[in-house]
Amino acid sequence: MSDLRYESPDSVESAVALLAGASGTTRVLAGGTDVLVQLHADIVEPELVVDIKRIPGLKGISRESGGFRVGANTSGMEMMDHKEFAAAWPGIIDGVKLIGSIQVKGRATVAGNLCNASPAADSVPPMIASGALASISGPGGNREAPVGDIAIGPGKTSLAKGEIITSFFVPDAPPNSGGAYLRFTPRTEMDIAVVGCAVNLTLDGSGTCTTATMALGAVAEKCITVPGASEALVGTKVDDAALDKLAEAASAAARPIDDKRGTKDFRIKVAGVLARRVAAIALERAKGQGA
DSSP, X not given: OTTOEEEOOSSHHHHHHHHHHOSSOEEEXXXXXXXXXXXXXXXXXXXXXXXXXXSTTSSSEEEETTEEEEETTOBHHHHHHOHHHHHHOHHHHHHHTTSSOHHHHTTOBHHXXXXXXXXXXXXXXXXXXXXXXXXXXXXXXXXXXXXXXXXXXTTEEXXXXXXXXXXXXXXXXXXXXXXXXXXXXXXXXXXXXXXXXXXXXXXXXXXOEEEEEXXXXXXXXXXEEOTHXXXXXXXXXXXXXXXXXXXXXXXXXXXXXXXXXBOHHHHHHHHHXXXXXXXXXXXXXXXXXXX
């Protein structure tokens, strides 16, 4: 650790150049709630840490055509306190609220939660279900990618050498839409998800579901979408029969491992149970009856 190099650039271009030019392991420091823990525990020994907190334009939430722009340095508490964003995307806020303690949320970022690439990340399933896009800068220029394409396995991302996430675009949800996220943990707080589930759905004027998306966490090598969610809910009133099909789709999509927090069979069962519960909350929110 004595050879660790720390840099705090004041532009995205400088940050990209530093990361691209490093020959060894690198880490990007935003909130630091994962990176600093990994450094102190000697889990990683990077050659270079690039602190992006001084870079202007990477912090805050703003409206732009068709949705919200969320800067990569925006903390969880800032997202929770942004009334317009929180009202538009309560499911994302459900996930953000579960990222550690209040003190941790005051520092932690969704970008860091995503790039840490834990399959159990709480903010990632609702971001995936929302259709959010990550804006990425790198040596080859700028590009966008669905949030669900960033993590590819535990601790691994699809970002190329020198690339960093600078912001997220979260599109406006159609009218009569609702979203929610729940997780199962042995403890009520300060724990890691055994299973996480996010659902977003939209209703027409008659209360019939017209679109539905679902994402699961902690049941695969990364957070995953559930293709059968749309088939289960679209064209229904999201009644018990539809919720049963949704639960079956969630359990069928799950491909978990056995570990100290839960067995494969348990996680598969819980995925279905959570799917029903989360969809019910999303339905009430879509009807304007939920918080």
